[in-house]
Amino acid sequence: MITCPNCSLRKLQAFKTLEPSRLAFIRKIKSAHLSLDAGADIVVPEQDSDEMYTLFSGWAFRYKELADGRRQILNFLLPGDLVGLQASMFNTPQHGIAALTEVQLCVLPRRKVWTVFETMPDLAFDITWLGAREESLIDHNLLAVGRMNARERVAALIIGLYKRSNALGLAKDGVFAFPLNQNHISDALGLSLAHTNKTLAYLRRIGMFTLEGGMMNLTNPRALQRMGQVFDAEFQQRPLI
Amino acid sequence: MITCPNCSLRKLQAFKTLEPSRLAFIRKIKSAHLSLDAGADIVVPEQDSDEMYTLFSGWAFRYKELADGRRQILNFLLPGDLVGLQASMFNTPQHGIAALTEVQLCVLPRRKVWTVFETMPDLAFDITWLGAREESLIDHNLLAVGRMNARERVAALIIGLYKRSNALGLAKDGVFAFPLNQNHISDALGLSLAHTNKTLAYLRRIGMFTLEGGMMNLTNPRALQRMGQVFDAEFQQRPLI
DNA sequence: CGCCTGTTTGAGAAGGCTCAACGGACGTGG
DNA sequence: CCACGTCCGTTGAGCCTTCTCAAACAGGCG
Numbered sequence: 001m002i003t004c005p006n007c008s009l010r011k012l013q014a015f016k017t018l019e020p021s022r023l024a025f026i027r028k029i030k031s032a033h034l035s036l037d038a039g040a041d042i043v044v045p046e047q048d049s050d051e052m053y054t055l056f057s058g059w060a061f062r063y064k065e066l067a068d069g070r071r072q073i074l075n076f077l078l079p080g081d082l083v084g085l086q087a088s089m090f091n092t093p094q095h096g097i098a099a100l101t102e103v104q105l106c107v108l109p110r111r112k113v114w115t116v117f118e119t120m121p122d123l124a125f126d127i128t129w130l131g132a133r134e135e136s137l138i139d140h141n142l143l144a145v146g147r148m149n150a151r152e153r154v155a156a157l158i159i160g161l162y163k164r165s166n167a168l169g170l171a172k173d174g175v176f177a178f179p180l181n182q183n184h185i186s187d188a189l190g191l192s193l194a195h196t197n198k199t200l201a202y203l204r205r206i207g208m209f210t211l212e213g214g215m216m217n218l219t220n221p222r223a224l225q226r227m228g229q230v231f232d233a234e235f236q237q238r239p240l241i
Numbered sequence: 242m243i244t245c246p247n248c249s250l251r252k253l254q255a256f257k258t259l260e261p262s263r264l265a266f267i268r269k270i271k272s273a274h275l276s277l278d279a280g281a282d283i284v285v286p287e288q289d290s291d292e293m294y295t296l297f298s299g300w301a302f303r304y305k306e307l308a309d310g311r312r313q314i315l316n317f318l319l320p321g322d323l324v325g326l327q328a329s330m331f332n333t334p335q336h337g338i339a340a341l342t343e344v345q346l347c348v349l350p351r352r353k354v355w356t357v358f359e360t361m362p363d364l365a366f367d368i369t370w371l372g373a374r375e376e377s378l379i380d381h382n383l384l385a386v387g388r389m390n391a392r393e394r395v396a397a398l399i400i401g402l403y404k405r406s407n408a409l410g411l412a413k414d415g416v417f418a419f420p421l422n423q424n425h426i427s428d429a430l431g432l433s434l435a436h437t438n439k440t441l442a443y444l445r446r447i448g449m450f451t452l453e454g455g456m457m458n459l460t461n462p463r464a465l466q467r468m469g470q471v472f473d474a475e476f477q478q479r480p481l482i
Numbered sequence: 483c484g485c486c487t488g489t490t491t492g493a494g495a496a497g498g499c500t501c502a503a504c505g506g507a508c509g510t511g512g
Numbered sequence: 513c514c515a516c517g518t519c520c521g522t523t524g525a526g527c528c529t530t531c532t533c534a535a536a537c538a539g540g541c542g
Contacts, residue, residue, distance in 0.1 A: 127369065139336055192498070433532075
């Protein structure tokens with residue numbers, strides 16, 4: 001059941017207090033729910049979109065493409081993430097967003113974004129904070145793609161997704177759902193498909209993880225974290241204001 | 242002279258209207274100016290900062306480093322850009338910001354950011370928009386670093402900086418100030434210094450540009466733009482709200 | 483003059499790429 | 513129930529873009 005009280009946004013420490021008045025307001029501006037199958041387009045590049053979303057359940061990813069088809073995945077979206085903030089701030093989005101799994105979205109009409117800023121400054125602040133948080137994730141991806149070798153990149157990606165899953169209560173004892181295929185991984189890390197496969201095989205061989213049926217099992221999270229140079233501090237909590 | 246009316250923010254289409262009341266408000270929350278020499282740290286990673294800035298003049302850059310010293314430049318900051326929005330939204334910044342040239346900054350105390358959201362929703366919206374714009378620039382960098390070869394990356398960087406300079410009125414006939422050295426370029430593009438040098442030499446040899454005394458002269462902007470696959474649409478204007 | 487920072491150039495190594503083929507799992511239709 | 517197509521993961525051979533290491537050069541400054 002899709003209801004605001006159990007929205008993952010609360011797990012991100014955003015929308016902390018949920019007084020009746022805020023709840024009522026949120027309910028009023030939220031125009032609908034939306035369910036999409038895995039693979040569906042949520043935002044299409046260059047195509048105007050009049051909506052912004054919140055990801056209630058499932059995974060999605062943001063990407064850009066070059067004219068000849070080369071694709072770069074910019075970041076992955078997990079429950080509680082804002083979908084299409086950038087798109088809603090510009091006239092035409094310069095990136096695409098697609099569903100990685102089946103997803104449920106809460107729809108916020110673009111015009112209403114302004115209403116939020118006008119009438120609910122703390123909510124507006126939350127939106128800005130979520131935007132800054134996404135940028136921080138992209139920063140880390142850029143560091144990985146620009147300055148890490150293949151092993152380090154893969155390690156950083158896996159650990160990063162694990163930590164985010166964990167913060168949402170979606171991981172247990174190093175085990176969590178991992179819906180990416182090797183194509184997604186290679187496009188996220190700027191590697192070729194073949195080399196991604198070999199790197200994954202290597203990490204598996206040295207006992208870093210097992211992966212079957214879409215479930216990732218980290219068998220040596222310490223070593224993986226060290227290899228990926230991912231620090232807890234990267235995953236920040238909301239500030240006090 | 243540092244005055245709000247001639248701030249480059251206006252050239253970005255932000256802070257469009259400048260009525261006396263807004264101007265007075267901005268002046269009130271702006272606590273000081275700050276001048277720093279080239280090379281100075283503006284934000285130090287992991288070190289709490291109580292201030293956010295607006296870049297009035299000069300260039301700066303945001304970067305991240307790995308434990309062993311490998312550095313990735315995330316994006317460059319030009320006049321009118323927000324400096325440290327992310328840092329001000331988190332408790333401790335995960336990136337550093339350094340001055341590339343001599344810079345002049347307008348200081349906005351971190352606590353006042355909340356005041357802006359509370360009392361000036363349109364200004365708050367501008368801040369969020371500037372944040373989304375920065376993210377969009379990083380997106381493009383990530384695409385370049387992840388999926389372009391060395392020539393394409395260098396071309397994309399040069400053209401991107403040219404377009405931004407041009408939008409600020411800082412370029413004329415393909416000529417503009419280019420304060421980066423090859424170390425900055427290589428760290429921004431995820432290339433080694435040696436290969437960056439060879440790539441630049443190649444582009445110069447085929448007549449794409451000349452560079453002397455810190456002035457970049459684009460002698461074949463068309464070809465350079467094609468090589469970098471940079472589109473005008475990447476540099477968006479503010480939406481209508 | 484000597485030093486420092488930044489640029490240039492070369493030789494050799496290698497990490498990652500391309501191309502190609504194969505295998506397994508799964509779903510569909512005859 | 514089997515044949516087939518498709519999607520995804522796996523593996524190998526050879527190549528090439530980019531890296532590393534090293535050295536030398538140019539300009540500015542105390």
